[in-house]
Amino acid sequence: MPSFDVVSDFDQHEASNAVDQANREVQTRFDFKGTGSKYVLEEQVITLTTQSDFQLKQMMDILEQKLAKRGVDIGCMEKQEPEFSGNEARQKVVLRRGIDADRARKLVKDIKSAKLKVQAAIQGDKLRVSGKKRDALQSVISLLKDTDVGLPLQYENFRD
Numbered sequence: 001m002p003s004f005d006v007v008s009d010f011d012q013h014e015a016s017n018a019v020d021q022a023n024r025e026v027q028t029r030f031d032f033k034g035t036g037s038k039y040v041l042e043e044q045v046i047t048l049t050t051q052s053d054f055q056l057k058q059m060m061d062i063l064e065q066k067l068a069k070r071g072v073d074i075g076c077m078e079k080q081e082p083e084f085s086g087n088e089a090r091q092k093v094v095l096r097r098g099i100d101a102d103r104a105r106k107l108v109k110d111i112k113s114a115k116l117k118v119q120a121a122i123q124g125d126k127l128r129v130s131g132k133k134r135d136a137l138q139s140v141i142s143l144l145k146d147t148d149v150g151l152p153l154q155y156e157n158f159r160d
Contacts, residue, residue, distance in 0.1 A: 001130050001131070002137055003128055004141075006153055007098070008098060009154060010072045010097065011071065015067065015095060018066040018069070018070040019063070021070075022062050022063050037055060039059070044094060045092055046092070046093040047093075048063070048092075049089070049090050055089070075151060077093050078096055079091065099149075107120070107144065116139055118140055119131065141155050
């Protein structure tokens with residue numbers, strides 16, 4: 001029985017390379033000289049630190065450009081509210097990995113409402129779709145590409 005997995009993932013190594021490149025650019029730019037601006041990547045959280053809100057927005061643009069250039073989908077970024085204390089501005093960006101339970105249930109509901117002859121099952125942080133015909137699975141992929149989930153989706157582990 002043909003099946004495939006729907007996942008939401010990114011390349012951790014490419015993300016760390018993008019953060020390194022962004023750090024290098026911020027250190028060499030004239031408008032960031034002496035501000036102590038930096039990016040720190042811990043696990044899946046990137047912390048942006050600088051002096052003002054305007055510089056924080058510029059740093060976010062630089063980070064998005066570097067991530068996109070390295071092939072990391074910026075749809076996996078969850079920006080949190082900036083924090084201001086004294087002369088320091090800080091913002092955290094969480095890189096989301098996996099499909100949470102609520103989104104997975106919504107995807108299963110969308111697949112079932114399309115009346116396709118497939119079964120969708122939630123398996124941890126991914127979704128397994130199986131059916132008797134390959135064409136039905138391909139139509140599920142096109143259906144999911146058209147729906148806005150709020151996460152970048154990848155389709156892998158296609159078995160015949």
